[in-house]
Amino acid sequence: MALLEVKHMTHYFGGLRAVHDYNLAIEAGQIRGLIGPNGAGKSTIFNLITGVYTPTEGEITLNGVNLIGREQHEIASMGIGRTFQNLRLWRHMTVLEHINMANYSHITYGLIGAFFGTPARYKQEAEIEEKSHRLLKLVGADKFADQKVTNLPYGILRRIEMARALAVEPKILFLDEPTAGMNPEELKEMMSIIRHVHAELGLAIFLIEHRMKFVMELCERIQTLVFGEVIAEGTPEEIQNNPLVIEAYLGKDLDT
C-alpha cells in the first residue's frame, strides 16, 4: 500500500472544473514532483489533499486512512506537513517564535500549567525551544532564530516556512513552489537543503515547481498537469521527452 493515495479526485469551483480525475500514489521516502502551466490546478491539488477544500469527488487516504472531511490541523498531525505558495509569516514575530508556535500543537501541560507555570510547563517549553532550534539547523536558518522575519531575505523565509512545516513531524512534506522568487544562489542552496532534509528525516516529499532543472534533478517521478488533468507521468527523462509535455511548455526552455 502506498503512503499517500489519491483516486479519481475531481474538484469544481462553481462552474470551473479545476481538477479532473486526478490519481496519485506516493511511497514512503519518495521525492515526487508536480509541474504544469499557471492555473493548471497544482496548488488546488495540494489544497484538496491537505483539507483546505473538500473534493467534489474522489478518495484520499494516508496509510489507508481516509482524509476527506478532516480539518487541516488534523491532516497535518496525521502526517502531512506543507508550505504555501505565498509566504504566511507574521511580521512582528521572530523566526524562533514561528517555529515554537508550530510546535505548541503538541503541548500537554494544561490550563493550570499555563497560568501558574508548573515544572511540567517549563520542561515542555525547554523541549520545544530545543526542537525548534533543531529544525532551524536542519534548514540552515538557526543563526537567524532571534531575528524578526521582516529583516530577512526571501530565500531564508522559504526555509523558515519549511522548518515550520516539519514541526508536525510529517511522513510527507508538500512544498508549493519552494524556489519562487529566489535568485540562482538561493536556488542552489534550496536544492541542497531539500536533499539534506530528505536524507536526515527519511520522509517523502511532494513538490510543485516551475523551475524545470530543479524538478528534474530532485524528483524520481513527475506528473504534468494541464487544465486540471495529468497529461504525463514518469521519470524526469520520460517527462522531458514527452511530446505532450513539450507542447504544453511550447516556447519555454525546459533546461532552466
Ligand SMILES: Nc1ncnc2c1ncn2[C@@H]1O[C@H](COP(=O)(O)OP(=O)(O)OP(=O)(O)O)[C@@H](O)[C@H]1O
Ligand atoms: N478558491 C478558488 N475559487 C475559485 N477558483 C479558484 C480558487 N482557487 C483556484 N481557483 C482557480 O482554479 C484554477 C487552478 O488554480 P491553481 O491555483 O490550483 O493553479 P496552479 O497550477 O497552482 O497555478 P500557479 O502555477 O499560477 O500557482 C485556476 O483557474 C484558478 O483561478
Ligand SMILES: [Mg+2]
Ligand atoms: Mg499554484
